[in-house]
Amino acid sequence: MSYWIAFPAIIAAPVLGGLLHGADRVIRARMQSRKGPPLLQPFLDLLKLLEKRQFIVHSYHALLALAHMIVLWVSIGMLFFNSDLLMVIYFHLLATLLLVVAGYSVRSVFSNMGATRELVASLTYEPVFVLCVIALFTQYGTFQPAGILTSANPPLYTLPFIFFALLIALPVKLKKSPFDISEAHQEIIGGVEIEFSGFYKGVLLVSKWLDYVYVYSFLYLFSGGQLGLALAIFVGVFVLLAAVDNATARVTYGEMNRITLPLVIILVVINYVVLSIQRVAI
Amino acid sequence: MSRHSVRSPWLLHFNAGSCNGCDVEILACLAPKYDIERFGIVNTGNPIQADILLITGPITKRARERVVELYVQMPEPKVVIAVGACACTGGVFRGMYNVENGVDSFIPVDVYIPGCSAHPEQIIDGVVKSLGILAGKNKEMEFPTQLRGPVTIDRGQVDRRGLAGSVASLEKGCTNRGTEN
Numbered sequence: 001m002s003y004w005i006a007f008p009a010i011i012a013a014p015v016l017g018g019l020l021h022g023a024d025r026v027i028r029a030r031m032q033s034r035k036g037p038p039l040l041q042p043f044l045d046l047l048k049l050l051e052k053r054q055f056i057v058h059s060y061h062a063l064l065a066l067a068h069m070i071v072l073w074v075s076i077g078m079l080f081f082n083s084d085l086l087m088v089i090y091f092h093l094l095a096t097l098l099l100v101v102a103g104y105s106v107r108s109v110f111s112n113m114g115a116t117r118e119l120v121a122s123l124t125y126e127p128v129f130v131l132c133v134i135a136l137f138t139q140y141g142t143f144q145p146a147g148i149l150t151s152a153n154p155p156l157y158t159l160p161f162i163f164f165a166l167l168i169a170l171p172v173k174l175k176k177s178p179f180d181i182s183e184a185h186q187e188i189i190g191g192v193e194i195e196f197s198g199f200y201k202g203v204l205l206v207s208k209w210l211d212y213v214y215v216y217s218f219l220y221l222f223s224g225g226q227l228g229l230a231l232a233i234f235v236g237v238f239v240l241l242a243a244v245d246n247a248t249a250r251v252t253y254g255e256m257n258r259i260t261l262p263l264v265i266i267l268v269v270i271n272y273v274v275l276s277i278q279r280v281a282i
Numbered sequence: 283m284s285r286h287s288v289r290s291p292w293l294l295h296f297n298a299g300s301c302n303g304c305d306v307e308i309l310a311c312l313a314p315k316y317d318i319e320r321f322g323i324v325n326t327g328n329p330i331q332a333d334i335l336l337i338t339g340p341i342t343k344r345a346r347e348r349v350v351e352l353y354v355q356m357p358e359p360k361v362v363i364a365v366g367a368c369a370c371t372g373g374v375f376r377g378m379y380n381v382e383n384g385v386d387s388f389i390p391v392d393v394y395i396p397g398c399s400a401h402p403e404q405i406i407d408g409v410v411k412s413l414g415i416l417a418g419k420n421k422e423m424e425f426p427t428q429l430r431g432p433v434t435i436d437r438g439q440v441d442r443r444g445l446a447g448s449v450a451s452l453e454k455g456c457t458n459r460g461t462e463n
C-alpha cells in the first residue's frame with residue numbers, strides 16, 4: 001500500500017473493526033430471527049464505558065491493557081506498511097502476551113484462568129498463522145504483503161488448503177464459538193477482561209476491534225489484491241463465522257487442541273504435497 | 283448526566299433467594315422472543331462492568347452480604363431494579379425468619395417490578411423506565427442503606443470492597459452466625 005492510503009487506513013482501523021463487530025452482532029441476531037442491536041452499538045458501548053467511574057486494580061494492570069492495544073495497533077500498522085509478515089505475527093504475539101501478563105497480575109481466579117486459556121488459544125492459532133506465512137513464502141518468494149498482492153494468481157487458488165486451515169483457526173483468534181474458551185462469558189466471565197472496567201474495558205473493546213481488522217487484512221492477502229475476490233472472501237468468511245458461532249457450543253480447551261491442530265497440520269501437509277507434485281509435473 | 287449509558291446498559295442479574303420463577307422470566311427477556319439486546323442490553327456476569335443490577339428474591343439472610351458487595355462494586359452511574367413481588371416487599375416469604383423483606387432494606391432501589399412472577403413485558407418496561415433514571419444520574423458515589431462500611435481512601439483510590447460492611451456488625455448477639463468462620 002502506498003503511504004497515502006496506509007496512514008488513513010491505520011488511523012481508521014479501530015473504526016473499521018468497530019463496524020465489523022457491530023455488523024457481526026446484527027447478523028448473529030438476524031440468524032436467530034431477532035432484531036438485534038443497532039449497527040453502531042459497539043461505539044455506544046465504548047462511549048458508555050468512557051463515562052463510567054473508573055476502578056483500577058493496580059496501575060500496571062491498567063498499563064498492560066493500554067500497551068496491549070498499542071502493540072496490536074502497531075502490528076496492524078506494520079502490516080499496512082508492507083513490513084515482514086513474520087514480524088507482524090510476532091508483534092501480534094507480543095500483544096497477546098502483554099494481555100496474558102495482565103491477566104496473571106491480579107488475584108482473580110477467573111482472570112488467571114482466562115490468561116492460561118489465552119495462552120493455550122495462542123498455541124493453537126499462532127502456528128497456523130506462521131505456517132500460512134511460510135507457505136506464502138514458498139509460493140511467492142517473499143515475506144512482504146506487496147509481493148503477494150501484486151502477483152498474477154491469488155493465494156486462494158494456489159494455497160486453498162492453507163486457507164481452510166486459517167479458517168479453522170479464526171474462531172480461536174476471534175474468540176467465537178466453538179473455540180471461545182479464553183473469553184467464555186458464562187463460565188469465566190470474560191477471562192482476562194474480568195478485572196477491567198470503565199476506560200480500560202473500553203481499551204480492551206478497541207483491541208477486540210483491532211483483532212477483527214488484523215484477521216481480515218490477513219484474509220485480504222489471500223485475494224491477491226483482486227477486489228472482487230477479496231469482497232467474496234470477506235462476506236463468505238463473515239457469514240460463515242457468524243453461522244458457526246450461532247450453531248455450536250463451546251468445547252473444552254483440550255478438545256480444541258485435539259480438534260484443530262491435527263486438522264490444520266493435515267491440511268497444510270496436503271497443500272505442500274499438492275504444490276510439490278505441481279512443481280515436479282512442470 | 284450520563285447520556286450514553288442509556289443506549290448501552292449492561293445488566294447484572296443476581297438471585298437473592300428467589301424461587302427461580304422471576305429468574306426464568308429475566309432469561310426469557312434475553313432469549314430471542316423478547317430480545318432485549320435490541321436496546322443494546324448485554325447480560326454481563328461482572329459487577330464492575332454493569333450498569334443495571336436486577337435482583338430477584340426477598341434477600342435471604344445468607345444473601346444480604348453478597349447483594350451489598352455486588353452493589354458497592356458496581357461503578358456509578360448505576361440503577362437497581364427489584365424484580366418480582368418478593369424482591370419488592372418480601373412477597374410470599376414476607377415475615378419469615380430467614381428473609382429480610384425486600385431489596386430496599388439494604389440498597390436503594392430505583393424501579394420496582396411487581397408480579398409473582400413478573401412478566402417479561404413488565405421486566406422490559408421496568409428496564410426501559412430505569413434507563414430514564416440512569417440518564418439523570420452522574421458519577422457521584424452511592425451507598426447501601428444498611429451494612430455500610432467506612433470510606434477508606436488508599437493512594438487516591440476508594441477501597442470499594444471496604445464499602446460493604448460485615449453482617450457481624452449488623453447483628454450483635456446473633457447466634458446462628460457465630461459458629462461459622
Ligand code: SF4
Pocket residue numbers: 300301302303304305338339365366367368369373374397398399400
Ligand atoms: S416474586 Fe414469586 S415468582 Fe418471583 S421469585 Fe418471588 S416467589 Fe418466585
